[in-house]
Amino acid sequence: MPNGHTHDAVTWFLVTPVALASWGVTQDVAGTAVLAGAFAFAGLMFSGDLDLPSAQYRRWGRLRWIWKPYQWVVPHRSVMSHGILLGPLGRLFYLTLVAVVLALLGIRAFSGHWQIPWTAFGAAVDLAAHLDDRAWVLVAFGLVGLWVGGASHSLADWGWSGVKRRARGR
């Protein structure tokens, strides 16, 4: 596995070509900025290596413990964390789950009883329903950035393993 420094270098090295490609295809400056930001975030803080105590994991600072259960459940470099699609999707799902659990615990702590925050869920659904097309386009740019960032991490891991295997075979 390339170490954290190598992954960071790959991320910084790729962010410009990725941004240029996005701009070349879409001619959308704001969308490209969102995509490039999401790409860098994915490489530096949201990659498959959240499945172990990695540099990406430590960058979450005081919040890093939220990834502990993820590390217990997901074997390192399994398809669940490093799968091209499954990795980023799984982490988005996991992060949503953590937010919901924290919200429930917060309500419990402040009100003293368990209560499902239906109004908050309703407000979130309502907000999503009222996002205009432009906002959805930007969300899509962000998701593509996350996805490409996660995929480039996994490809770097696999490419590195291939090189090492070939070197050993010689």
Ligand SMILES: [Zn+2]
């Ligand atoms: Zn990895």
